Amino acid sequence: MTTSSPLSARAEILQKIRIANAHAPDTAIAQSAWSDLPRDYKRTSTLAHNAVLDLLADRLHDYDAQVLRSALADLPRNIAAMLSARSIQRLVVPAGLPPEWLPPGFIFTPDDSLSSAELDRVDGVLTASTLAIAETGTVVLQNVPGQGRRALSLVPDYHLCLVQSADVVQTVPEAMARLQPTATLPTTFVSGPSATADIEMTRIKGVHGPRFLDVILIV
Amino acid sequence: MSEGPLDPTTAPTFPIAARAAMGDAQLRNNVRHATNVIQAKRARVVDEMPDWQALREAGKQIRQHTMRHLDIYLEQFEANCTRAGGVVHWARNAAEASRIVVDLVKQSGSDEVIKIKSMTTEEIQLNHALEAAGIHPYETDLAELIIQLGNDQPSHIVVPALHKNRQQIREIFQRTMHLPQLGDQPQDLADAARIFLREKFLRVKTGVSGANFLIAETGGVCIVESEGNGRMCLTLPETLITVAGIDKVLPRFQDLEVMLQLLPRSATGERMNPYNSLWTGVHANDGPRAFHVVLMDNARSEILADEESRQTLNCIRCGACQNACPVYRQTGGHAYGSVYAGPIGAILTPQLQQMQHAQSLPYASSLCGACYEVCPVKINIPEVLIHLRNQVVLQNTAGIAGLFDVEAAAMKAMAAIFRSERRFKAAQRLGRIAETPLVRRDQQGLGWISWLPGILGGWSQARDLQQMPQQTFRDWWEKRSNHDN
Numbered sequence: 001m002t003t004s005s006p007l008s009a010r011a012e013i014l015q016k017i018r019i020a021n022a023h024a025p026d027t028a029i030a031q032s033a034w035s036d037l038p039r040d041y042k043r044t045s046t047l048a049h050n051a052v053l054d055l056l057a058d059r060l061h062d063y064d065a066q067v068l069r070s071a072l073a074d075l076p077r078n079i080a081a082m083l084s085a086r087s088i089q090r091l092v093v094p095a096g097l098p099p100e101w102l103p104p105g106f107i108f109t110p111d112d113s114l115s116s117a118e119l120d121r122v123d124g125v126l127t128a129s130t131l132a133i134a135e136t137g138t139v140v141l142q143n144v145p146g147q148g149r150r151a152l153s154l155v156p157d158y159h160l161c162l163v164q165s166a167d168v169v170q171t172v173p174e175a176m177a178r179l180q181p182t183a184t185l186p187t188t189f190v191s192g193p194s195a196t197a198d199i200e201m202t203r204i205k206g207v208h209g210p211r212f213l214d215v216i217l218i219v
Numbered sequence: 220m221s222e223g224p225l226d227p228t229t230a231p232t233f234p235i236a237a238r239a240a241m242g243d244a245q246l247r248n249n250v251r252h253a254t255n256v257i258q259a260k261r262a263r264v265v266d267e268m269p270d271w272q273a274l275r276e277a278g279k280q281i282r283q284h285t286m287r288h289l290d291i292y293l294e295q296f297e298a299n300c301t302r303a304g305g306v307v308h309w310a311r312n313a314a315e316a317s318r319i320v321v322d323l324v325k326q327s328g329s330d331e332v333i334k335i336k337s338m339t340t341e342e343i344q345l346n347h348a349l350e351a352a353g354i355h356p357y358e359t360d361l362a363e364l365i366i367q368l369g370n371d372q373p374s375h376i377v378v379p380a381l382h383k384n385r386q387q388i389r390e391i392f393q394r395t396m397h398l399p400q401l402g403d404q405p406q407d408l409a410d411a412a413r414i415f416l417r418e419k420f421l422r423v424k425t426g427v428s429g430a431n432f433l434i435a436e437t438g439g440v441c442i443v444e445s446e447g448n449g450r451m452c453l454t455l456p457e458t459l460i461t462v463a464g465i466d467k468v469l470p471r472f473q474d475l476e477v478m479l480q481l482l483p484r485s486a487t488g489e490r491m492n493p494y495n496s497l498w499t500g501v502h503a504n505d506g507p508r509a510f511h512v513v514l515m516d517n518a519r520s521e522i523l524a525d526e527e528s529r530q531t532l533n534c535i536r537c538g539a540c541q542n543a544c545p546v547y548r549q550t551g552g553h554a555y556g557s558v559y560a561g562p563i564g565a566i567l568t569p570q571l572q573q574m575q576h577a578q579s580l581p582y583a584s585s586l587c588g589a590c591y592e593v594c595p596v597k598i599n600i601p602e603v604l605i606h607l608r609n610q611v612v613l614q615n616t617a618g619i620a621g622l623f624d625v626e627a628a629a630m631k632a633m634a635a636i637f638r639s640e641r642r643f644k645a646a647q648r649l650g651r652i653a654e655t656p657l658v659r660r661d662q663q664g665l666g667w668i669s670w671l672p673g674i675l676g677g678w679s680q681a682r683d684l685q686q687m688p689q690q691t692f693r694d695w696w697e698k699r700s701n702h703d704n
């Protein structure tokens with residue numbers, strides 16, 4: 001240090017870390033050491049794609065989510081069936097969701113910067129998804145057209161999520177590899193409806209997030 | 220129930236606190252039930268992973284590597300988070316971190332905050348600092364809410380209220396939420412929390428969180444949770460303040476593929492917890508407009524400097540070691556006098572206190588190794604415990620303190636006795652006389668000692684000692700040889 005002023009917290013902490021590690025920072029060494037880290041765990045799919053889809057449905061059922069398979073052409077009919085079964089009438093939809101997917105007979109409000117209080121007053125939300133992970137029963141949402149901002153899939157009590165079968169992977173590593181290019185987008189992993197086990201370790205559905213989650217697999 | 224925040228600088232020693240906890244049958248029942256359930260769930264979802272050991276090894280190596288280059292990764296995180304619109308602050312210790320958070324909340328124009336469960340903010344007693352500054356913190360995690368409303372303290376790092384059963388929780392909610400009719404089904408209690416907190420989520424403009432992982436490569440933050448209260452706090456407020464230990468950083472986004480497999484299965488026995496949130500800085504029209512991260516040291520760099528115990532920093536706070544620990548399962552968390560209880564608390568707490576307090580915690584273990592076996596990042600907790608016991612002894616025998624240390628004096632006396640045959644024989648005779656008032660006979664007529672006076676009391680609290688034999692091997696040998704001659 002050239003001045004006698006006390007070190008900033010930042011400088012002091014970094015200095016203590018360097019002394020503890022007994023070496024100067026070297027990005028090149030860190031990079032090559034990182035590349036050499038062992039990754040002997042499963043990183044690719046071991047199942048045929050159909051089996052991967054079955055596994056996803058299975059894991060989602062475990063979380064009490066309803067799962068329906070639908071051809072693209074039947075999508076509006078199947079969305080209507082899901083919503084009717086849950087008595088959902090008014091939904092918010094993110095910008096960019098293809099309007100031809102939406103069935104008649106329901107009120108779909110586009111998300112035009114609705115306030116949180118307004119989101120709280122709709123019955124549910126319909127979104128697409130970036131991908132799904134079969135082994136963990138997870139759907140991943142990002143802030144892109146058709147999925148929208150994070151609050152949409154959070155405040156309403158019901159979430160109907162559409163998943164393209166090509167976007168379903170078996171393992172977590174495959175999912176992270178696909179997400180890498182868009183890693184800085186707001187991203188939410190959803191594995192079943194909101195839940196807690198804080199009371200005597202009993203899994204209770206629906207604390208603050210949507211209490212009900214359904215998924216339509218577009219095959 | 221504990222009074223006041225768990226503070227290792229003022230807490231009673233573990234043996235004393237544990238004795239009180241052992242007397243609370245309800246507490247022990249609740250803790251046993253909860254840890255049994257989580258352990259069974261964990262075992263099921265870990266057993267279905269054929270590559271679990273490879274994941275653990277990768278997890279360990281990633282964390283070890285991160286610590287070795289911690290300066291680089293923190294600077295990378297800072298640069299990338301700043302580029303994405305976040306503001307990074309650095310705090311040397313708890314007081315500095317609390318001061319930064321209090322100032323930021325005031326700047327946000329709010330006198331209340333909604334909080335996500337965070338052991339780091341518990342560690343620095345942030346709620347106290349906020350309240351002292353006239354800011355009301357609302358805990359939003361169900362367990363933290365139970366603890367806040369019940370004026371209680373967390374006893375587990377993942378399930379902080381596991382020491383309370385549903386009747387006890389109902390009683391707290393009935394009283395504090397003014398719901399005399401509230402039922403005691405878990406669903407009733409969760410519904411009550413949902414209604415109680417929803418209005419706060421929609422109204423309060425400032426949120427405070429911890430972090431599970433900071434990603435150096437992107438400047439992003441990851442939080443894993445179950446209830447959705449986390450997502451509420453992360454997305455609805457205008458200002459978000461995240462407090463994270465400097466140990467929470469991960470080199471790259473890809474490293475999450477390991478952590479997001481290890482953590483949920485180890486922590487709650489789920490294949491994946493209901494929600495993981497990932498965000499980077501601020502994002503137009505999605506979430507808070509102002510985002511701050513406080514990177515806090517608070518003795519972590521000192522732990523890093525100790526080659527033998529730095530693995531403590533690899534911890535990802537899954538709580539599996541607590542559930543597996545035969546000591547924690549008997550005493551529950553409060554006896555550890557720290558928000559970090561169980562095996563991880565026994566090694567982390569004294570080190571966070573720079574070995575000045577909580578010195579009894581490294582002894583709060585039978586070194587059975589159950590914690591090491593379940594640890595998803597393979598922290599060798601027994602090894603660190605032994606190292607820390609050494610540290611405690613060294614500290615207590617160094618300088619002036621050593622002259623007054625009873626244990627050190629006793630060891631010196633023992634050495635003197637063992638060196639001389641005459642003194643050894645005298646000591647054995649003396650021992651038989653001295654123990655007489657302590658011996659209780661069992662049905663078989665065997666003598667047992669279950670209470671020892673003074674500093675030996677801690678040892679005998681968990682052990683029964685058999686009475687000294689009336690005749691020693693030496694006596695017997697001498698008499699026998701006399702006969703033979």
Ligand code: SF4
Nearest residue numbers: 534535537538540594
């Ligand atoms: S020490 Fe290991 S098992 Fe214990 S909380 Fe930390 S990561 Fe989990």
